[in-house]
Each structure stands twice: as structure tokens, then as C-alpha cells.
Amino acid sequence: MSKVSFSEAPPGIEGSGFFATRFDKVIGLARANSLWPLPFATSCCGIAYMATMGSHYDLARFGAERPSFSPRQADMLLVMGTIAKKMGPVLRQVYMQMAEPRWVIAVGACASSGGIFDSYSVLQGIDEVIPVDVYVPGCPPRPEAILDGIMRLQDIVKTESLNRRNTPEYQALLEKYDIKNG
Numbered sequence: 001m002s003k004v005s006f007s008e009a010p011p012g013i014e015g016s017g018f019f020a021t022r023f024d025k026v027i028g029l030a031r032a033n034s035l036w037p038l039p040f041a042t043s044c045c046g047i048a049y050m051a052t053m054g055s056h057y058d059l060a061r062f063g064a065e066r067p068s069f070s071p072r073q074a075d076m077l078l079v080m081g082t083i084a085k086k087m088g089p090v091l092r093q094v095y096m097q098m099a100e101p102r103w104v105i106a107v108g109a110c111a112s113s114g115g116i117f118d119s120y121s122v123l124q125g126i127d128e129v130i131p132v133d134v135y136v137p138g139c140p141p142r143p144e145a146i147l148d149g150i151m152r153l154q155d156i157v158k159t160e161s162l163n164r165r166n167t168p169e170y171q172a173l174l175e176k177y178d179i180k181n182g
């Protein structure tokens with residue numbers, strides 16, 4: 001019989017018939033285990049993502065099995081593949097159409113750094129146009145590496161303050177990219 005494990009409860013105070021914790025911990029737990037991915041796949045790394053979604057690796061175990069092809073119903077942008085400079089503004093527009101809170105994973109060498117394509121036409125990393133939360137190395141990364149990247153993002157999401165997105169630091173980060181928080 002397969003072993004089923006559950007997410008750990010957030011730290012709190014427990015007694016007979018009650019459990020008290022902080023609101024931001026509960027929200028963080030819920031957000032981290034219900035990320036809705038937007039797969040922005042332009043080349044081979046997209047195939048590794050498809051494998052990650054399949055039954056063997058089963059991204060549904062992490063509550064992220066519902067891919068959204070509308071930025072408005074997604075909160076985890078997965079950028080997979082070589083991003084040409086001409087594609088940069090399109091990627092940026094997709095990011096800006098996502099509502100807060102939103103997170104970004106650069107999946108694979110091309111999205112992270114341009115990969116082997118050190119050429120005039122290829123963006124040398126998507127962080128030239130949008131902020132990135134997690135970088136997944138590999139060309140292509142194995143599905144295990146993509147899962148690991150998503151788990152690293154879950155760690156960020158769980159511990160992130162509810163209001164981080166309104167903090168001066170986050171606003172300054174967006175301003176660096178000339179993005180208005182809407």
C-alpha cells in the first residue's frame with residue numbers, strides 16, 4: 001500500500017479541542033499547496049515540464065496540477081525554454097497580467113541565463129525583463145529538478161508575509177524592472 005503523507009500544520013498553540021496559530025501561516029500553507037502554474041514553454045524544457053505533469057512524477061501531489069493558460073488565473077509563472085529578445089516584451093506582458101501574489105521560476109539553463117545560446121538574438125536570462133524567485137539548473141532539468149524548484153518556491157511562499165508584496169523592498173524591486181504593481 002502506498003504511503004500517504006500530509007503537509008505539516010503550521011507552528012501554533014494546541015490544547016484539548018483547539019489549535020491557535022497565526023493567520024499569515026495558514027494563508028502561506030494554503031497558497032504554497034495550491035499554486036496554479038502558467039507554463040510559458042518555448043522549447044525543449046517544456047517537454048521536461050510535460051513529464052513532470054505526467055502520472056509518474058505527478059505534480060498534483062503538490063497541489064499544482066491545474067495549469068492555467070490565462071495569466072489572470074495563475075500565480076506561478078514557469079518559464080521554460082530559450083527566450084528570444086523579441087519574446088521578452090511578450091513574457092513581460094504575461095507577467096504583468098498576473099495578479100498578486102505571483103511568483104516566477106526560471107526552468108533550465110536557457111530561461112536562467114540564455115544557456116548555450118550566447119547570441120545577439122537570445123535573452124541572457126529572463127531576469128533581464130522580470131524578477132525571478134527560483135532558478136532551476138539543467139539542460140534540460142530532469143523532472144526531479146523541476147519538482148525541487150517548485151518545493152523551493154513553496155518554502156518561499158509559506159514563509160512570506162501576507163503583505164510582503166506591499167513592502168517598500170518589493171515595490172523597489174518592481175520599480176527596478178519598471179513594473180507598476182496593479
Ligand code: SF4
Nearest residue numbers: 044045081110139140
Ligand atoms: S536549457 Fe537546454 S533543454 Fe532547456 S530549452 Fe535550453 S537548450 Fe533546450
